[in-house]
Amino acid sequence: MPGPLIILAYPKIDHEKDYVYFWTPFSLLMLGKALLDTGFEVIIFDGNQASIDDWERLLSAHIERAIAIGISIMTGGGQIGHALELAVRAKGRPCCPPIVYGGPHVNVLPGETLKHPLVDAILQGPGQNSIAPFARALQGDPELLLQVPGLRMRRGGMVSGQKNTPRAEQLGRYPWELLDVERYVRDDPGIAPRTLNYVSSQGCVYKCRFCYELTYEGKYSAMPAGRLLDDVQDLHGRFHLSGLKFYDADWFINLRRSAEFADGLIERGIRISWAASINPNDVLKARKHQPNLMKLLADSGCSRLLMGVESGSDRVLSEIVEKDISTDGILDVAQEIASYGIRGSYTFIVGFPGESEAEEAATYRFIDRLRRLTPTPETRVHVFAPYPGTPLYERAIQHGFCPPDDLEGWSNYDYYRSQTPWTNDATVSRAKAHTQMVLHPANTR
Ligand code: B12
Ligand code: SF4
Numbered sequence: 001m002p003g004p005l006i007i008l009a010y011p012k013i014d015h016e017k018d019y020v021y022f023w024t025p026f027s028l029l030m031l032g033k034a035l036l037d038t039g040f041e042v043i044i045f046d047g048n049q050a051s052i053d054d055w056e057r058l059l060s061a062h063i064e065r066a067i068a069i070g071i072s073i074m075t076g077g078g079q080i081g082h083a084l085e086l087a088v089r090a091k092g093r094p095c096c097p098p099i100v101y102g103g104p105h106v107n108v109l110p111g112e113t114l115k116h117p118l119v120d121a122i123l124q125g126p127g128q129n130s131i132a133p134f135a136r137a138l139q140g141d142p143e144l145l146l147q148v149p150g151l152r153m154r155r156g157g158m159v160s161g162q163k164n165t166p167r168a169e170q171l172g173r174y175p176w177e178l179l180d181v182e183r184y185v186r187d188d189p190g191i192a193p194r195t196l197n198y199v200s201s202q203g204c205v206y207k208c209r210f211c212y213e214l215t216y217e218g219k220y221s222a223m224p225a226g227r228l229l230d231d232v233q234d235l236h237g238r239f240h241l242s243g244l245k246f247y248d249a250d251w252f253i254n255l256r257r258s259a260e261f262a263d264g265l266i267e268r269g270i271r272i273s274w275a276a277s278i279n280p281n282d283v284l285k286a287r288k289h290q291p292n293l294m295k296l297l298a299d300s301g302c303s304r305l306l307m308g309v310e311s312g313s314d315r316v317l318s319e320i321v322e323k324d325i326s327t328d329g330i331l332d333v334a335q336e337i338a339s340y341g342i343r344g345s346y347t348f349i350v351g352f353p354g355e356s357e358a359e360e361a362a363t364y365r366f367i368d369r370l371r372r373l374t375p376t377p378e379t380r381v382h383v384f385a386p387y388p389g390t391p392l393y394e395r396a397i398q399h400g401f402c403p404p405d406d407l408e409g410w411s412n413y414d415y416y417r418s419q420t421p422w423t424n425d426a427t428v429s430r431a432k433a434h435t436q437m438v439l440h441p442a443n444t445r
Helices: 026-037 052-065 079-091 104-108 110-114 127-139 142-147 225-239 255-267 280-289 293-300 314-321 327-339 357-370 391-398 407-411 425-433
Strands: 005-010 041-046 066-072 099-102 121-123 151-155 157-160 195-198 243-246 273-277 302-310 343-350 378-383
Touching (some): 005 026, 005 052, 026 127, 052 066, 052 079, 066 079, 079 099, 099 104, 104 110, 110 121, 110 151, 121 127, 127 142, 142 151, 142 157, 195 225, 225 255, 280 293, 280 327, 293 302, 293 327, 302 327, 314 357, 327 343, 343 357, 343 425, 357 378, 378 425
Parallel strands (some): 005 041, 005 066, 066 099, 243 273, 273 302, 302 343, 343 378
Antiparallel strands (some): 151 157
């Protein structure tokens, strides 16, 4: 007999037009796994795959036996607005259980989130640590709530749980049965026709000053290569995958794990194209500690590496971003990547607080230089948007940026539009003009 039910919702994200990539709600798969392992029943609603009418149907069929609804939110992309719409529909039902929110936005602005009348509780930090204790506490002694990691909840007065210590346990062996996986398999140009996304680590060790990974005590931990290989082998066979796109913040932090994974793909004969993100300093470190890494990656099917270059100005890189690398160093790394036939996918940010027009122009010149490499790299330019909790957010406020102060305000916030007084529509147009992605169909491996 199924246990008590938790409904987990990943609200829709309003993506830019013609966006070609695809995504899977890993946050909810991780929470789902923790709940299933402790005897709860779970339903996942993915707003990127289903409509608001589907949500209404789900509520009609299941809300009466649900003990909680969990909703994931990140800052921007309209996701918070869609989350509130899901909450309004649920609250309109007479038997709505408590609605708890988690995710990147909650991790950085827990107090502000909890102020909203449609929010009953928040769980800050990795939800795989907190969701099952929360569900258990809802069923039993309210005193148990005081032990739930990361909890803040209005119940009579304010109830606060313990601190949720970041650690990335329970990664992998995701409960794919909670999703219709075929709907997430995608022809990803630059990887392969049957590509699925995957997350194998949490956190980052670098300290780029605009990045969310610096917030909420971001700690790094990753699945060991062997376990990751077992999972990939299983997925490859089960869903006939030809491609894998890692969504880890930086997949290459542990160089030994990276080499073992690539080696393992070759040894086990898993023929798959794959892509992941890398910090340029990983490549420099690999030259010392894993000198054959790049060749191994290419031999194992790595077809694209995504790297945040951020700027073509050495002053911006060192004084504003703290990227710990110069433009010469980045060019050297990009040349190495290209020399193994791996396509670079390089992202940039313009409009940093204190960046001059000449420095922005240097970024565009640097992009032109990188695009002379073969294979021609993809380039994507974003306009700086200060994200709460990051060091550059504070600096942006000093430069005159006025942040939104409620959930609705944060919903329509992203880096495809000008968010600061020192950028404008022209900054956005220049950024778009230098964004060039590979859009032709993927090659089969
Ligand atoms: C994949 C991805 C996307 C996908 C979709 C997301 C998806 N389905 O997961 C796409 C490509 C659509 C996307 C878009 C954007 N993204 Co994005 N994305 C990511 C990425 C790379 C991976 C997300 C992921 O699966 N992580 C793994 C899971 C396990 O981690 P998690 O989501 O944080 O979940 C954990 C906790 O947060 C918590 N949790 C999460 N949900 C819930 C819910 C409950 C109830 C509970 C209790 C806990 C909980 O528990 C989870 C397990 O530990 C992350 C970076 C990263 N590596 O995390 C950025 C990230 C989430 N994106 C970010 C941003 C800013 C964006 C954009 C808004 C960028 C923009 N344009 O301005 C856009 C929005 C859309 C638009 N208009 O363009 C930021 C969010 C920062 C913030 N303050 O919210 C991140 C963190 C990147 C960064 N380092 O800055 N993104
Ligand atoms: S390397 Fe990437 S994920 Fe890590 S702090 Fe820098 S921008 Fe963020």
